[in-house]
Amino acid sequence: MKATFMCFMSFMVIALDLSAQQPQFRTGVKTVPVYATVTDRAGRFVTDLAKEQFEILDEGKPVELTQFSNQFVPITAAIMLDLSRSMLPRYDAVIAAAEQFIVRLMPGDRARVGSFSEEVRMGPPLTGDRDALIKFIRDSFDLRVGMRTRLWDGISEGVKALDGIDGRRVVFVITDGQDTWSEVQMDDALRMARKAGVLLYWIGMTGTGGPELRPQIRPNAGLRSFVEETGGGYMRFAEIDEINRIMTEVAQELHHQYLLGFTPAILDNRLHKLEVRIRQPNYTVRARKSYVAEQ
Structure with missing residues (x-):
């Protein structure tokens, strides 16, 4: 726990120094942003690579990288909480995970x-006030608890909440991965995310822990894809x-991805x-697999 705390505090100091000087991509222009996470064989983040070590293929053809950064980049996030019946035994864990993020x-x-x-219920507008966000999620009257699960609708509303925002945008969903009641289909939600260039992060409440975390149903296979x-x-x-x-791992990854553009x-x-x-052996890179070439 002490090592995790010290790592987090070091991360905070770096963020304070760099947050005011980051390159920004604007949606709707001709530069396509690609956020890439690089790890070594042990799963550790690799953050010191140069531009020349990356290559992007668009429909199989190499493109010139016109933008590159490996510095801290602020994020804008929609934090979507699954509070349907299957998640109610894990309610405290959902809130705790959201708070820690x-x-x-x-x-x-x-x-x-x-x-x-x-139903899907969105809270107050975007804010950087962490105390206000935590106060909101601690009040159960602010949240939408119910019997059924509108997973794809929830993700879609998260994407919409980030519409028109510059820079790196993330939908952060805490769920067991089951959908039972959405009006929006998974393919439609994915199409929205692709077009907007939004990343989806899924924190799964599965495993073999206590009864509050034990899965009751299998997650939707499409969510992982x-x-x-x-x-x-x-x-x-x-x-x-x-x-x-x-x-801590999620926060470090989100703030230390490479920012590529073409x-x-x-x-x-x-x-x-x-x-x-x-162009580096023994490293793995993860990034978006498509984009919409809008005029």
Whole structure:
């Protein structure tokens, strides 16, 4: 616990120094942002690579990298909480996970909280006030608790909440991964996320811990592919005391991804396949797998 705390505090100092000097991508222009996470064989983040060690393929063809940064980058997040019947035994764990993510927001970060069950309810507008966000999620009257699960609707509303925002945008969903009542289909939600360039991070409440965390139903298989397609991440925990470690890992990853950018050769309003490669043995890179070449 002490090592995790010291790592987090060091991270805070770095963030304070760098948050005011970060390059920003604007949506709707011709530069396509690609956020890439690089890890070594042990799963440790690699943050000191140079621009020349990356390659992006657009529909199988190499493109010139016109933007590159490996510095701290602020995030804007929609934190979506699954409070449907299957998650009620884990309610305290859901709130604890959300709190631990919020306290790791850095200067320049902003977030908005939403919850979903048989309805989707979005909280107050985006803010960087961590105390206000925590106060909101601790009041059960602010959240939407119910019987059914509108997972895809919840993710879609999270994407909409980030519409028109510059920079790195993340939908952070805490769920067992089951959908039972959505009006929006998974493919439609994924299409929205692709078009907006939003990353999806899924914190799964599965495992073999106490009864409050033991899964009751299998997660939707499409959610994992959704995460991979957007270049986001998936983590799960089996014990409540793992929350601090996992949230620290998520925060470090989000703030230390490489920021790559390129100009498309053609704007044809079509979905383009992307592949990010790294010219470095023994390293693994994770990034979005597609973008829409909008005019």
